[in-house]
Amino acid sequence: MKFYTEEGNWDLVGNNTPTFFIRDVHNFTGLNRAVKRDPHTGMRSAQNNWDFWTMLPESFHQRTITMSDRGIPVSFRNMHFYGEHAYSFYNEKNERVWCKFHFLTQQGIKCLSDEEAMKINGMDREYHGHDLYDAIARKDYPKWTMYVQIMTEEQAKNHYENPFDITKIWRHKEFPLHEVGVLELNRWPENYFAEVEQAAFTPAHVVPGIGFSPDRFLQGRLFSYGDAQRYRLGVNYNEIPVNRAKCEVNEYHRDGYMRVDGNYGAMPAYTPNSYQYWMPSPEVAEPPLELEGAMWRFDPKDDPTDDCFRDGGDLYRLMSEEKRQILIDNTARNMNGVTDNIKYRHAVHCLKADEEYGTRMTKALMLDIDEVRRLAKLDNAGLIAATMPK
DSSP: OEEEEBTEEEEOOOBSSSSOSOSOGGGHHHHHHHHSBOTTTSSBOHHHHHHHHHHOGGGHHHHHHHHSGGGSBSOGGGOOEEOOSOEEEEOTTOOEEEEEEEEEESSOOOBOOHHHHHHHHHHOTTHHHHHHHHHHHTTOOOEEEEEEEEEEHHHHHTOSSOTTOTTSOOOTTTSOOEEEEEEEOOOOOSSHIIIIITOOOOTTOOOTTEEOOSOHHHHHHHHHHHHHHHHHHOTTGGGSTTTSOSSOOOOSOOOOTTOOSOTTTTSOOSSSOTTSOSOOOGGGSOOOOOOOSOOOOOOGGGOTTOOSSHHHHHHHHHSOHHHHHHHHHHHHHHTTTOOHHHHHHHHHHHHHHOHHHHHHHHHHTTOOHHHHHHHHTSOHHHHHHHTSOO
16 A cells, blocks of 8 residues: 655555464565466476475464465455554654554455355456456445554563564454544546556655564565565656655655656765755654664574464464364365375464364374374474475
């Protein structure tokens, strides 16, 4: 989402789930490659997909969401969406709190079964586009209520798990939703290429009062999204009308292909300078963040205090029996053809999250429950070693 504010553009990049598959930005490329086409066959591969997912236990919560009935929304209008990462709010006194952004659909959550989705896909490949276009055309404008969750810096320091881990949620009972306003989608683009395909987003675009967090994945996305836009649209992608701020803004970027706006004229191109050009604005910068502890690259799943399965287990226990069965069936169907060693990894993760979840998944995948229980006693490194291809 791009908010055209009086102080510049704010881009909020997110998903239709509150969590994500990975929390280490070094795995970002791996995720994209695992879900894309296999380099040998040229086809999508459930084997590659599930091998990658099950190598990272922190992906378990997102796997559970994706394989649940929420995995295929009936339309763009009938799903929530989230900023996912923790961001920050700060005021003129340099007081900061951490926050998360939620947009909850006023149309209600509606989802499709695999069978329904296959039928629709065979009949209308543009089904989601038609649904949204037709709704706007008949002035049945979809709406979402925007909320924020707030966590103080002191609460973050004492939280029982890493509050900046995108694979985990902030529980609403502990950090309730605060209503902000309503988002209404009441216009279809006049020209789809100009306003949609050329639209560019990066979470690095914020406005005064909104800042970032120590989320390692967010820190990587601050770089990777802008890099992708420069590759896709060119170095001056912010000068394309759909991406240009509606107020006067100045940035350090200059020159490059397709610069057609005067390029700051004869103004000096360097900083610092003696002419008061390109001056920074420290008064609107987010406050400094105190850091403690060792700073080094590590794999969070090696942290003995980390629990990758709590949220997925809680989600399973919240489901009705009908929803649980959909989850089990969807997963077994999606893993059809995946080798048993990878199936065992997922079944072990399910068992670590919830006894019933694990036993039902084991049965659906036609595995040996005694072997699943044996493997579940191993730590993550041991589980991976025991389930490597023979």
